[in-house]
Amino acid sequence: MSVDDPRIVDLDVLLETVHDESTFIDFVDALAADFALEKELEDGKPVPYSAGLLGWENGTIDNFLGASARWGETGVFADKQNPWRRCAHILYAGKWYE
Known part of the structure; x- marks a missing residue:
């Protein structure tokens, strides 16, 4: 598998479609799927000292939520x-904000 996997969703594009509860939930679901796909693509062997294959900087829930909150502030x-x-922006930032 490569990062050209057809299951990869462009979260930037999807983020721009968020306008109500339903589209927000769709975005959160896609964000979760993106995280899971990165773990699958890395086959349990994350790259040390760098973002993951799909750009995830924060690989634990506490780091993810903390980064989201810091970016939101x-x-x-x-x-x-x-x-x-x-x-949705606040949650998305938890993927890459340090």
Whole structure:
């Protein structure tokens, strides 16, 4: 398997579609699938000292949620018109924010 796997979803594109509860849940589900796919592609052997194959910097729930919260506190890209997308942005940041 390679990172050209057809199961990979472009989370950036999907994030822009978030506008209500249903699309937010779809995004959260895709984010979870992205995490699981990275673990599968790495076959239990993550690359040390770098992001995973799909860009995951935070591989535990506590690190993921902590990074999400820290990024959310920065107020970057605060979408005041669409709180569903803002919440999705906060969770997405937990993937890569350190």
